[in-house]
Amino acid sequence: MIPRGEYLERMERLRQKVAEAGLDAFLVTSEDSIYYLTGVSYRPLERPFFILVRPGGPPVLLVPALERQHLRAAPNVEEVLHYWDYPAPAGQGWADRLLELLAGHTRVGLEPSLSQEIAGRLAHLSPRVLPLIEELRVVKSAAEVRMLRDAARYSDAAVGRLLAASYHGVSVLELFSQGRSVQLHIMRESGYDVLTSSVLVGSWPAPLSAQPHGVPSIADRLEDGPHIALAFLRVNGYAAECERTYFLSPPRQEERAAFAAMMEARRRAFALVRPGVACAELDATARDFLHQEGYGDRLLHRTGHGFGLGNHEAPWVADGSTDVLRENMLISIEPGIYLPGVGGIRHSDTVLVTRDGYESLTRYPTDLASMTVTASKRLNRLKGVLLRRAAGVK
Known part of the structure; x- marks a missing residue:
């Protein structure tokens, strides 16, 4: 877990950045940013939450009334104020209380992810939009790296479960059901904050695997062609992924x-x-090679992205990115080739940038022999019949 002292340090670093930016106040509004600064998990739904951070005063947390006791657990917020609800009678809503807090502040900063509803109520202040917290989050602490290692370890284990459960003709239902076993595994070993943990574990069957964000039916079957096993996890606040292309019959030459x-x-x-x-x-190195090999019109996305509280965050391993790698950044490496009517070819790993290189935190095998699974698995087939019958899937 993240020690209390680290949350205190994060808030102090943010206050320093607010001062360096020449601001009177900075308004923190995103769920991940508030969690990053306080370690308190919550779900905002339609009710906004705010932390007002000032260079010369203590931070102030503004929350809906039903959350005020819960958010008092924040280790580095001395004052927790509240508004009534959403919506609220005149004078008792979030906007009323927020504008009271901002009275007298003329140089206000906002997060890039601020909702239009809130931004509209603050437009008269001519606020500056600055990614101050994103800049803090991009390089991980030692405690964060430990959390990310755990998430990566579970991602590896999840991909192992998917391949172990796979056989020629297995249904998507059978493979997505492996997510429950992964979730229980995490609960037994690491606890499970239900608001900051999530498990997406399953396989995308060929040829749909040629659409990285396509959505398979639970009745779809994995037969010939390249399938993509995916473990997309967030474990007690920190995220990792492992993806592997695999085959349930000998792959063709293409x-x-x-x-x-x-x-x-x-x-x-x-x-x-x-x-x-x-x-x-x-990114250019990976893409240029694939262009040279004749796959230029079979590429659909960048080479990678960052990890942390989110499964997708800076740094962006992409054309047009201005990010430069630094020690203790986390990135994915996942160049993909997508063959219409055939399927997708992509491995993805969670990678830590070290002092003089890298360490891949996900370590599941990648070679073609390991990714070709042809065993008949009679017991798995019987279990599949029973599971599909129970779910009403043919």
Whole structure:
């Protein structure tokens, strides 16, 4: 877990950044930012939460009335104020209390993710939009790296469960059901904050795997072609992922060639990972190679993204990114090739940038032999029949 002292340090660093930016106050509004600063989990739903951070005074937390006792657990907020509810009678809503707090402040900063509803009520202040907390979050502390290691370890285990449960003809239902076992595994070993933990574990069947964000039906079957196993986890606040392309019958030549190209693009990207390297350069290295191999019109996304409280956050390993790698950043390496009518070819790993290179926190095998699963698995087939019958899936 994150020690109390680290939350105190985070708030102090933010206050310093607010002062350096020449602001009277900075308004923290996003759920992840408030969690990052306080360690208190909550769900805002329609009711907004705010932390007002000032260079010369203690931070103030403004929350709906039903949350005021819960949020008093924040280790570094001395004053917790509340508004009635959403909506509220005139004079008792969030906007009334917030404008009272901001009275006299003429140089106010806001987070980039602020909702239009809140921004509209503050427009008369001509606030500046600044990613101050994103800048704090991008490099991880030792405690955060430990949390991310745990999440990565569970991601590896989840992919292992998916491949162990797979056989030619397995249903998507059977594989997505593995998520419950992963969730119970986490609960037994690490506890489970239900508001800051999530488990998405399953396999995308060919040829739908050629659409990275397509949505399979639970009745779909995994037969020939490249399938993508995915473990997309957030464990007690910190996220990681592991993805593997695998086959349930011997891959065809077109699939083998694409797999080999994906692996070489990964190798070239990994070879560049170290402090001081521009994320755009890392992305270009992988993409340029795949273009040279004739897959330029089969690419759909960047080479990677960051991890932390979110599964997708800075730094962005992408064309157009201005991010530069620093020690204790976390990124994914996941160049992908997408063959219409055939399927997707993509591995993804959670990677820690170290002092002089990198460490992959997800370590599940990547080679084609390990990713080809042809055992008949009679017991799995019987379990699949029973599960599909119970779920009403043919």
